[in-house]
Amino acid sequence: MRLGVPAGPEFGGRGSGASRAQPGRLAPLRRLRSAPRPGGSREKPHPLPPAVGTPRPVEEAGRASVRNSPRVWNSGLQRRRSSHSSRPCLPVPGRVEGGPGPSGAFGLPSGKVLREAASRNLTSASPQPEDEEDEEPALEELEQREVLVLGLDGAGKSTFLRVLSGKPPLEGHIPTWGFNSVRLPTKDFEVDLLEIGGSQNLRFYWKEFVSEVDVLVFVVDSADRLRLPWARQELHKLLDKDPDLPVVVVANKQVRAVRGQLGPGDVHSEMIGQGQGALPGPMAWRGWLRCCPHLFYLCPVLIPASVFLPLCLPIISYSGEMRKIIIKCLLYARHGFLFLFFF
Numbered sequence: 001m002r003l004g005v006p007a008g009p010e011f012g013g014r015g016s017g018a019s020r021a022q023p024g025r026l027a028p029l030r031r032l033r034s035a036p037r038p039g040g041s042r043e044k045p046h047p048l049p050p051a052v053g054t055p056r057p058v059e060e061a062g063r064a065s066v067r068n069s070p071r072v073w074n075s076g077l078q079r080r081r082s083s084h085s086s087r088p089c090l091p092v093p094g095r096v097e098g099g100p101g102p103s104g105a106f107g108l109p110s111g112k113v114l115r116e117a118a119s120r121n122l123t124s125a126s127p128q129p130e131d132e133e134d135e136e137p138a139l140e141e142l143e144q145r146e147v148l149v150l151g152l153d154g155a156g157k158s159t160f161l162r163v164l165s166g167k168p169p170l171e172g173h174i175p176t177w178g179f180n181s182v183r184l185p186t187k188d189f190e191v192d193l194l195e196i197g198g199s200q201n202l203r204f205y206w207k208e209f210v211s212e213v214d215v216l217v218f219v220v221d222s223a224d225r226l227r228l229p230w231a232r233q234e235l236h237k238l239l240d241k242d243p244d245l246p247v248v249v250v251a252n253k254q255v256r257a258v259r260g261q262l263g264p265g266d267v268h269s270e271m272i273g274q275g276q277g278a279l280p281g282p283m284a285w286r287g288w289l290r291c292c293p294h295l296f297y298l299c300p301v302l303i304p305a306s307v308f309l310p311l312c313l314p315i316i317s318y319s320g321e322m323r324k325i326i327i328k329c330l331l332y333a334r335h336g337f338l339f340l341f342f343f
């Protein structure tokens with residue numbers, strides 16, 4: 001059965017974002033995204049291709065060679081791509097209760113196929129003033145980053161995407177039953193973010209995507225003390241699947257967390273883990289400081305937690321400045337972990 005997987009309603013859902021997408025410039029899964037969409041207008045939910053035996057879509061003439069040219073890809077991505085290039089497209093028989101479609105459920109055939117659907121539905125964020133895009137750079141000069149945004153339900157993934165794309169956060173929790181995607185254009189880069197809903201039924205699919213993205217953003221609800229161990233378990237499962245994956249942990253809802261007596265240090269130790277199964281320290285932190293001076297202020301391990309919070313307060317908000325910092329993090333992420341804290 002072929003059923004639709006719409007973007008979440010919090011992003012205008014059901015294809016409204018796609019009307020602003022630029023098909024010729026879609027970043028993620030450039031090898032797959034131009035697959036014909038059966039009978040789909042951009043205003044309708046995107047039906048997924050058949051689960052098994054999906055033909056590889058043919059890239060648009062000309063663009064494919066540019067996009068896939070080694071000159072365009074950064075070395076980290078090449079490394080990651082080449083080490084996973086032989087990964088087969090797994091048929092996933094799972095069903096998601098409560099999802100759209102006549103039966104109230106949908107099957108997600110594979111990471112690649114879902115991301116293809118997502119790429120058609122990309123919501124391009126309007127360029128912010130700080131990007132100073134006088135002239136669009138030539139296509140072949142653009143580099144791209146594909147960022148997967150995961151985390152337990154209610155952690156704040158959709159909010160993260162919304163705010164980064166210049167929209168105000170929504171009041172209340174509207175669960176994402178499929179995916180949301182957004183494009184952040186910067187001067188020389190395109191950053192595509194893909195959120196997959198965090199409900200238990202959707203977590204099964206997360207691992208299908210991690211090997212094919214440049215960075216994982218893992219959003220944690222710092223106030224949800226009871227579920228922090230679950231969040232850690234999910235994160236570590238993903239890292240088992242791809243140990244080289246650069247991770248940005250977003251420790252959300254710090255205001256509520258402080259009320260619940262859970263500070264950044266707690267989130268840090270919960271997510272890194274302690275004792276058996278813990279991630280080794282050097283692996284957790286190497287590489288970040290070379291990237292961007294701002295990161296120093298965002299890394300709780302290098303500054304005692306007691307001074308970390310005051311230092312961070314001026315920049316821990318979803319401000320324009322924060323947006324720039326986050327984009328830098330996503331662009332230059334190479335190894336290990338970074339923690340960002342939001343209130």
Ligand SMILES: Nc1nc2c(ncn2[C@@H]2O[C@H](COP(=O)(O)OP(=O)(O)OP(=O)(O)O)[C@@H](O)[C@H]2O)c(=O)[nH]1
Binds near residue numbers: 152175252
């Ligand atoms: N105080 C505070 N609330 C937040 C923050 N981020 C998100 N929220 C709230 O948390 C609730 C859930 O946020 P969502 O972004 O919908 O959560 P989600 O991770 O996308 O959830 P699923 O789509 O179900 O996986 C909403 O009510 C948000 O307003 C934050 O940084 N601080």
Ligand SMILES: [Mg+2]
Binds near residue numbers: 008158175195197
């Ligand atoms: Mg969501």
